[in-house]
Amino acid sequence: MRNYLLACFLFYSWGAAAQNVEFSKDQFGNDKDGLKTALKEIKLGDEWYDMDPPRYEQALPHYLAAQKFNPNNAHINLRIGECYLHSGFKPRALGYLQKAYQLSPDVDPRIHYFLGRGLHLNGKWKDAIAEYKRATPATGTKNTAGFTQDIQRKIRECENGQKLEAKPTRVFIDNAGPGVNSPYADYGPVITADESVILFTSRRDNSTGGQKDPETGGFFEDVYQSTRAGKDTWGPARNLGEPVNTDGHDATVGLAPDGQRLLVYLEDNGGDLHESDLRGAQWRKPQKLGSRINSRSHESSAAYTPNGRSLYFVSDKEGGLGSRDIYRIEMEGRGQASNLGPTINTPYGEEGVFLHPDGKTMYFSSEGHNTMGGYDIFKSVYENGKWSTPENLGWPINTPDDDVFFVISASGRHGYYSSFRDDGLGSKDIYQITFLGPEKQPLLNHEDQLLASRVQPVKEALLAPPVAIASAxxxxxxxxxxxxxxxxxxxxxxxxxxxxxxxxxxxxxxxxxxxxxxxxxxxxxxxxxxxxxxxxxxxxxxxxxxxxxxxxxxxxxxxxxxLDVGVKVVLNNIFFDFDKASLRKESTGELERLQKLLADTPALRLEISGHTDNVGKAEYNKDLSQRRAKTVVDYLVGKGIDKSRLTFAGYGDSQPVAPNTTKDGRQLNRRTEFKVIGK
Missing domain, CATH: 2.60.40.2190 (Immunoglobulin-like)
Incomplete structure (x- = not known):
């Protein structure tokens, strides 16, 4: 306790004594070279900061260099804090902003708003609300009503954050590792349904063309691929190369569940969606999707439905409900895209749409709904002809910063997204989310008193029920x-x-x-x-x-x-009523395929045979299997196939293809098949 009180005394004494230190000869006359270098860094930082729009990320390292020389200047700490607020590592802004305010409470009219943002981004909800309430519009602000609305919205986000953090989602969030991530920015993961392949966007130094973006100073985006190397590891990522990657920006957007079709984003016409097919080991040149999808505006995200016939995509084209909305379109035909409506789309932005392989569960990011700040990831299910109210995936998956471009495996066990975190390998990294399911409820008593006896009670240990993890x-x-x-x-x-x-x-x-x-x-x-x-x-x-x-x-x-004589093929989609030889309507497709095979090959002759398991009497099974085979032949003859080309036989349980000792084995033995007897 004595040490704690001493630490508190020293902290508050230092805070009370802290004062702003200017970059001047009066303060640093003994270190002229250091001062000169610091002032040069400030000038370089200001050049980037004063651009329209400001280049915060480029200005930041110069301000940090100056602050290292003089850590007690309010203005430089404010600039660093503001730059961090516009970077990937936004939570780092708070310490610099607090120090700026401590050194000079009137350092900037926007200081309370900045402090609110810093506290908000660090999940300090109550303190953030207090600072937001103290914030006032900067001098010369014309749209004071807009400022007030922004403050009210951020207060609501903090209130949502308090509620969501109080009931966190049970997950593990782990870095995807060096096979996927690099010292450069890695983001936009898309996966096959079985998690065997992951593709993503990266700004690495081995990008196609090797050029840098003049606006950001980073390398141009390229698409990379990694394959599963073990249960929890990914193999080394490789650049897809041409023709998918070009000298410009090429980014992942969506991947078909089987990994054979890829959606990519290219910067032509303001930002359009393209599609590439995998043929063997080579991806073909991406083809621009039609004008029913791409517009003069910005299309940034898309996802296939499981059957590959429809597409969900994000666009900020005219007529939407917000800055960016989610649409659905049938890829074949001439129909226009339909807006998903106000249940999903808000007056704010929606982004990063992904449809689960179950065909009805959609994940997307939104600045609206009950977000805790920036974009949060939401889930909605399409049932009974409508989308359910979007559900926030909760803390810690979502944070007060932007959480976008989330995908999930078919099993529902693992999700993937990118994030700036302190355990990253450099810049933005890709992370794997493992969903743990609801928490196990504790048992009040782990033993059951089966016999009341003071001397030696008989007891039975009770096992806690297993926790059920939601399964897709x-x-x-x-x-x-x-x-x-x-x-x-x-x-x-x-x-x-x-x-x-x-x-x-x-x-x-x-x-x-x-x-x-x-x-x-x-x-x-x-x-x-x-x-x-x-x-x-x-x-x-x-x-x-x-x-x-x-x-x-x-x-x-x-x-x-x-097609050779003697070849046998099982007809797994021919179905009979229980214990009867009458065909069910679900058999129609298989029978039509068999009819077409016979029509396309006029010399083909077949034996249709029926088979059963060994349950029941052998004589009865043989008779039932023969009657079923005859029913198939009768159907084909009724559709115009010459009777002389067909024979039928019932073999009962005499030709098993699997042991009859298991349920699955007996199922395999109950079958209808054909054998080629002439061609």
């Missing part, structure tokens, strides 16, 4: 497509079909070089997956995902077969 309602299907005989990759087309509607809702292509594919399947649909390539028999899979089905990741490698 989406399934990720991924793997490789190869030629069954050669094992070489095949650039096949993957069609995603809504079996209940018999409609193709999305089409993707496997990578030409690796054969890899990834498909995002939001819950609530009975999906047919059809893999096709010219010269091969089609391959089908079925995923019946009920509404609310939790996140899962399925790896399915597919070997396509060429």
């Amino acid at each position: 309602q989406v399934t990720i299907l991924k793997g490789t497509v190869t030629d069954e005989a050669t094992k070489e990759p095949v650039e096949a087309t993957i069609d995603v079909i809504d079996n209940s509607l018999n409609q193709t809702i999305a089409s993707f292509r496997a990578n030409a070089q690796s054969g890899r594919y990834l498909v995002s399947l939001p819950s609530g649909i009975n999906y047919g997956i059809v893999v096709r390539q010219e010269g091969y028999l089609f391959h089908s899979e079925n995923f019946d995902l009920p509404a609310g089905a939790a996140y899962s990741e399925v790896v399915k490698d597919i070997a396509l077969k060429k």
